[in-house]
Amino acid sequence: MRCAGIIGVLLAVGGTAISAPITFITALPVAQDQLVVRSYQEGKFGSTDSENSYYLLFPQTFAYGPTGSLALFATVGLVDNYLVQPEATHRVTRNSSGFGDSLFFARYTLIHIDWPPDPVEPNGGATLRFTPLAGAYLPTGRYNIADAYGRLPLSMQTGSGSVDPYWGAAAGYQTADYELDWDATYRYNTAASSGFRLGNEARTDLSFQYRVWPWRLPAGVSDYLLLVMETNLIWDGISRIAGAPNLNTGGFTWFIDFGTYYATPQGTFGGVVQIPVVQSLNGVGQIPVHLRVQLYFERYFGLPSLLGG
């Protein structure tokens, strides 16, 4: 895995922005004049025979709908990374912390189809949405953090150091019983300096959510408890360090995630455990991830209308 801070923010942003899955935000529904605040607390653990790494990430996503079709997203995140390395006589803990890169993007609902409830056995409506999106990462994180032992490894850096275009698409199909969401995004990392350029990143995510309580919908409005299964395919390109491609960077990771969340009319909260089933990391020396845990809560607010109405 490449840059922990960036990935952490990506996971929080990429998944959280559009839909209502847990590990990506791109499919998050946003009504007109509504502000959605989603807060993540994420922990990640990885190790090799000699090194252990711990990552704490706190991405916060804000989504606002100036119109019914357009939604604006912003994600800022704090990162706290620890790397335990062996030295000649003892083990040292190296740390980097601060803001990760921030993501800003706009999403437009291109296809929107709503269905009414079944007239014979009414069980809520259904809705399908397809939304392209585009934006950029701003370099609020750092790519050149160093400590007394020298420059920290790439996985400990908190940003790419450059303005990086970001685009993709998301789709969601939701009924009262279940919900299916998907997204695919690409981050094109530009050069931070003449000698450093973080590898690009492509990812696609799929989420399936099933309501387990209440088993039968009562009349009126009730809270939902849902079980969630998601999967994330993440490809990281090779980074350019010291003016040359570094073949010990980048790779491919496939996560399968299990989680749950509790949905109320005004907010949701839940969590997910992400298990890497495939990690094909380039070269040597990269630290594979063993487990990632995400907790989140989300809140919806009505705001004054910017465009009238």
Added chain:
Amino acid sequence: MTISTGQRKNVGQFYFSPLLVTLALLLSVVLGVEVGLASTLSPSESNPSQNSSTSNPPASNSPSQRQLQTFVRVIGVADGVCSPRGSYNIYLRASRLKGLRCFRFDIPHARFTLDFAPGRKVSESEIRRMVIKAGYTPGPIKIQELPLSEMNTFTPGELGDRYGWCGHKQSVGLWSRWFGRSNSDNVHNGR
């Protein structure tokens, strides 16, 4: 090679700072927006009880005064709504309709019921616009004029009505607002 070194000499210098900053950010967002939300609503929208002077009209047979003895109820379908959040999306838009006294939603039928203050006239296009702005597709809409005695009242804790909002939330505690619980201090039944 432009990578700089030596900018962070103290290992673990900011051990708790991300967590503390995050918590501070969250607190400010949740509290700030909560406080700001109420003040953004116009008086007629945010405090329907201010309109209650029109809710107890003197008995009369003149057309204008007869209007004050009745109210408009709108029953409509918002195609696509299938979740508690969807119902809240509808509520947020409906709460901007002037004179709204009571809002109820039924997820299985994707159906909303709006009761308006006596004297308030409502058009179908206004309701359709409201549903569209909430992000859904308007279905059949029925507008009827009923006697005041039939206006919805709110019974806290009643199954299926737990999220029926009659009147607007103004000074509910943070915990109640977060979890969407209404309390008796926050209920205006419009009569």
